[in-house]
Amino acid sequence: MALFLLQRLTALVVTLLVASLVVFLVMEVLPGDPAAVMLGINARPDTLAALRQQMGLDLPAAQRYVLWLGGLASGDLGTSYTYGVSVWELVRERLGLSLPLALIAICLSTALAIPLGVLAAARRGRAADAGVMGFTQLGIAIPNFWFAILLILLFGVHWQILPAGGFAGWEAGAWPALKTLILPAVALALPQAAILARVTRSSVLETLGEDFVRTARAKGLTRSAALWRHAVRNALIPVVTIMGLQFSFLLAGTIIIENVFYLPGLGRLVFQAIAQHDLIVVKDLVMLLAAAVVVVNFLVDLAYAVIDPRLRGGRSYE
């Protein structure tokens, strides 16, 4: 187990390093002069020179990369050019919105998808199955930002029971803040839930065909006991994989959804930073988001070992 952990950890660190190198190369080396990109073509030479110095562009690229890495590791992400505050400060502030939003969306989609998927598998070929499958087809096909717009049209504009956008802030109290997150979370969760439900269904169906489920039935377990006690846990292995992969889609989703709802989160920050050519912020955020995806997939690998004893190593008589 310790060895398994160590191997995964090494892979994690290597992936993060490669990712940081790519981000650095794309953001700092490709454009030629990042300072010129940030200021545009009409920049005055002295402003340009000041910015170059502030960004440390007079140093060789290798040294800048090492400095940046060191900064990332120590939590010093540099100073935003447009906001004039430290990027870490910006991130912390926005994380207070994006993290709860992502968590609510994940919980919502899992709570919806897994029972629906299992239900559809258990009632294969019957009305419930057809209903769930129809719902998932629509859920996958619907663009999440359009779904968000429809939600706003209905709940915000037409019925006016939920806010159409903006964030109340946690200092306004938990409920008002949560209220502003409901529609965005639903918009994020639904397409994810659709995919997850399909994966759950097919995985459970596949497991139901396995010999050990027949063995459980031969022991006298009812169909549903065999399903819940033997099929579902085994079927979760591919489901967890997809959940890990979905996390990256979820991040991408927050960039869009936060823009639809005008939520001051990380996604909106990235978007605004691009509009303002604030390469420092873009670089750090892209790196952070990529790192989040990598770390989540690392956690998924660990989750495997919890679900599947075959991956835990240990003694074997074979």
Add this chain to the structure above:
Amino acid sequence: MSELGRSEPAAVWREYWTRGRGSAAFVFGLGVTALLIAVALVSLVWTPHPIDAIDIPNRMQPPSADHWLGTDLYGRDVLSRLMAGAVNSIAVSLVAVGIGAGLGVPLGALAAARRGLVEEVVMRFNDFTFAFPALLSAVMITAVLGPGAINSIIAIGIFNIPVFARLTRGASLSLWKRDFVLAARVAGKGRTRITVEHILPNIASLLIVQMTIQFALAILAEAGLSYLGLGTQPPAPSWGKMLNEAQTLMSLAPHLAIFPGLAIMVTVLGLNLLGDGLRDLLDPRLRRQR
């Protein structure tokens, strides 16, 4: 014996067609996809109104006999712009999936054929590329090069590479364990020749199915990018951009937000149903039962 016992290819295709016709989802998917392509082709030579004809007095009209789907903020015909937007969606998605499959399939096949270090490198590259969802690479590329359709193609294409590499490697690996591949090695064939003659033909149907699904995902991603303003730039019509423009006018002209979204949804739905139908149709387990 299988119902596909006859060996002439024509008979096999006829058989596919007979079975496919029986599935409503498959027929719907095929129909929608065909319609989409037809509309896109027609829009190249003809649209009900010129796509860029600005007509301020008639702006934000609801659907009427003249403008079937109404007009937008500048009085442009929504239907015409939707039709032209189909071209944009198809072109971006097609090239992006082409990039993904064109690079991913050889990489995956190589990893499966060579194993060892080559495989390790390819798979690490894969894991790493997965860390950059299309939107994130689009953000990076746009930040540096500025927005545009080409950038969305690159971003979506890059994200498709590991999808195809993984799929190809996984499916190839299980084939490499099969005895007929071993037989080809005993016959003296090299790894490349085995990949071309045995592996790729046997995973072709799997790849075709995945391509339709990725195509659908690419349409969604392209719409998302242009909605954010990172993809196709105005005045070129694109479904995502139309939704973006509609959002601010939501209370004034809700129809502007409905039709482009419906267009995206129906297209993606059709492609997904087509993919599902193809999967059932090409599934060797169904085909080879005796």
Add this chain to the structure above:
Amino acid sequence: MTLLSVTDLCVTLDTPDGPAPILQDVSFELAAGQSLGIVGESGCGKSMTALALMGLLPAQARVAGEIEFEGENLLALPEAQLCNIRGRRLAMVFQEPMTALNPVKTIGFQVAEGLRWHLGLSRGAAEARAVKLLARVGLPQPRFSPDLYPHQLSGGQRQRVVIAMALACEPALLIADEPTTALDVTSQAAILDLLAEVTEAAGLALLLITHDLAVVWQNTARMLVMYAGRVVERGATPAVFERMAHPYTRGLFAASPGALEAALPAGRRLATIPGQVPDPRHRPAGCVFAGRCPRVQDDCLPAQPAERALDAAHGVACLHPCLEEEGVP
């Protein structure tokens, strides 16, 4: 005392190309504590018979006939009551020990599960019983902890776990479907020894399904020979082997290399049965074996021959059965 009585069991499988009759008019009886072997080649319906008895046929299967077990017709029982019988009175051992166990549950849990389900034992009591059961099938503590997972055991050891699971609730009938086919020859002998020993010691009836004539000879007192979904010969095992009245039984025996005491002389060949088992959807109208039979005559073709008794302990479904003194072809 009759424990199990199967009467005119028919199973039809719905396939995309129409219904396929898998079992036709299968009847047999098994008394408490007795052993019965079913032998036949793949596709003869022997595994389907086992699944029909357990009530675990695939969803596309349609069943007719009667299966009376301990005085109740299993085919008429509602699912809830069937679950009550399954695992408690009627247990099964499967062919593939590698896949028959759940890979993510410990062997202790899997053996104890039936005890907790049927007998309502507490977790602790059930696991204590499971440890005893594991020891009973040759997996003693501390080497074989109940906390092991299936992947940590060899194929033979896993089959012992499956047997322990089957024995858990002290059933009256054990169905073993090709229990040793997936195992090496030395594990096969050990597992068959174990099966014979535990069933005899517990007075447990054994229904042993196999493709191997020698396994039937060794392990059962009575036997059925099945071909293409029908019983073609039945009787006390020694009597059947002595006469081998059905041409199919005789052909199967002659084709088995294991039936020969020594190598064939140079130039001699093994006996074969020409042709193949007919597709269930296109079975001939008359005797199902007629197309491959060396003794076929005109009267075999119109209808499936009824089974007739050769003596009190031996029956055959053939109009022109072989005589004992004819010798193996």
Add this chain to the structure above:
Amino acid sequence: MSGDDVLLKVENLTLDYALPRRRLFAAPPRHRALDDVSLTLARGESLAVVGESGSGKSTLARTILALEAPTAGRVTLCGKDVFAASPGELRKLRRHAQMVFQDPYGSLDPRRKVGWIVAEPLDALERVGRAEKLARIAEVLGSVGLKESDADRFPHEFSGGQRQRIAIARALITRPDLIVADEAVSALDVSVQAQVLNLFMDLRESLGLSYLFISHDLAVVRQVADRVIVMRDGKIVEEGETEAVFGAPRHPYTRALLAAVPRIGGPRRRAV
């Protein structure tokens, strides 16, 4: 046995597989699949290698056909060292040795027609014209009891026994001296198995083939092999003329193996 008569010579063949690491700072454990295996096979001879799963018998077959690279040792086929041969020489050598596999469903590419499958070794190893190729396909299909027209059909149209005949035809098309049969009849039903075993015996007489039979089934081995090698845990434990080994096994493992085979007429376990 003079040098000309020796078709295959295996000397001190050893093959180790690296297993996944258990500890970080220890060398990964190794599994010795073949341990100092030596054997010779004369022209026209039929040799069987028997053993249980994990005995290394299939690894031996694959190594002899250069599908695996040994850790140490030598394989000499038709007087040439297989592992010292250049790619071109190896291709020439492959014509002399072909293989038949266990699973008649998995060993034929489902997407190719029988004619293509059967001609595969010919395409890879020899340059022949189209007319000759068709003639060779017809010839081998005929010699395994199939029709010339079967070349235009797909594998799924055939039964298990017929598919095994197709696999044998493929092995015959380069007119080899040696056929390695890896559990070639163990997936077949008894009556079909007898047909295929008889075909092997017929082909040996008509074509003068040599066989290396890999099998777990002692009864089958007794009918087809002149000599038997018994393997266990990668080592040869006993070797000898078939009837001698079956009649008077010397090694305790061989005795245990033979005693475990159920026999009709032998002792019975249950009387009721």
